[in-house]
Amino acid sequence: MHHHTLRLLAAAVALTVSSALPLAAQAADKAPATSAKPAKADAVLAAKAEKLYLDSFDPDQPRTHLDRLKQDEAMALCSQYKDNPPPAVRAKIEKAQLETIRFPVEGRLVGDWKKGEELASSGRGGHIGKIQPDAKGTPRGGNCYACHQLATKEVAYGTIGPSLHNFGKVRGYGEDIARYAYMKVYNAQAFSACTNMPRFGYHAWLTPEQIADIVAFLMDPESPVNKD
């Protein structure tokens, strides 16, 4: 918990700093070889587009809702490079993201696969706005099936990410794999900058304990991910 508060504080500071000089910094980062156009024109357009975007949101909603639009450094860089940053930027993002990872207080990385299965199935939680928000207190799910195949009995799976069926069986049931799975779900960008996969632990969308349950769903030999 304490770690989290600290990390959020650090992120808030980083945000304030980066929003003071985002465009100049981004323009300086841009690889000159990729575009013949002056970086300055891009920066002016980006600033204009950013303003148009933010001004399009209904101001009559809680500050915490509008805060969801703020970008951390990884988001800003991924947007700028359309999710395909050059190697140096990629390495920089991955290093910074790796440092955000926190482990469960109890130290157990493999929890209860049944709870993990529920979390992997649920796409609920976190919808806001006046039109169709989630009811207050709706538990947040990991929604893994939106993008991954997991247990074969669930046929309504998406394909944005690779199939994770037989994850433990194929990768092995060892501690190192469990640790990798935990870290991947906590902060996917620690391994692949600008991936389409959300950073579940980093955003505190899921708790470390919930992530450990999801790891069990991937790693327990008794889990339908490996058994069926």
Added chain:
Amino acid sequence: MRKQRRGTPHAAAKRMAGSLAALAALATLTGTPALAQDKSMDEIAKYREMLADGNPAELIEMRGEELWKTPRGPKNVSLEQCDLGLGPGKVEGAYAQLPRYFADAGKVMDVEARLVYCMQTQQGFSFAEATKNWYSKPGKESDLVALVTWVGAQSNGQKINVPVKHPKEAEMVKMGEYIFHRRSGPQDFGCSVCHGQDGVRIRLQDLDNLSQSKGAQKAMRTWPAYRVSQGTVWTMQRRLIDCMRQARWPEQKFPSDAVIALEMYLQNKAAGGVLESPGIKR
């Protein structure tokens, strides 16, 4: 095509009765969570076919035509002098060329923004009145959506051909592209996460690559659309505002300039796609 076989309202209503029964059956089917994917795809294809002859949106389209022609608002005039980009009162083909820059308003507008503008300037409605009921729910149909549906249908069979002559139009395309790739929120989403690759799906919903012409054409040519799962017609503003909700972002104003920028970007990618409007979707 639709225009040719459009008969009396009575005939259309009769055609509709059959399709509505089919839709009710589909709603039951798609309500089953673990429905086998192939089966669900088959069913949707089947219903599309059944509905080819009678999209429930046609009833809404007819209401839109009525609303266009009826004197309304404090000034008690119809919308028949509204300029949707091709000149006052010219509706045929207008949707295929929207959004576009309007000199009188000094900005790029989509079909909804423009209709709201005409309702204000010509009929004397306040902005709040014109936008109050901007989207439809079963049992609470929106006048604005009916108007958009009718206007959209008047471009049926036309090629999407959005102008990028004015500097503001060109700029909107670029700003749309910027927003399409902008990542934020507690799930790190951007439009590109769900719509930036070929041949993927989320759960069972196939997602086209909207950053490519082929995918954008396929998606954009069938809007506004009757959405079977929602039981009513959705416009592009409604579609994108809901994608933003799914992305866990806050809610937009209506009409949203960010949506107009995205529409500009997507319509541009979709240039040449032949409109089949109103469409019918999951």
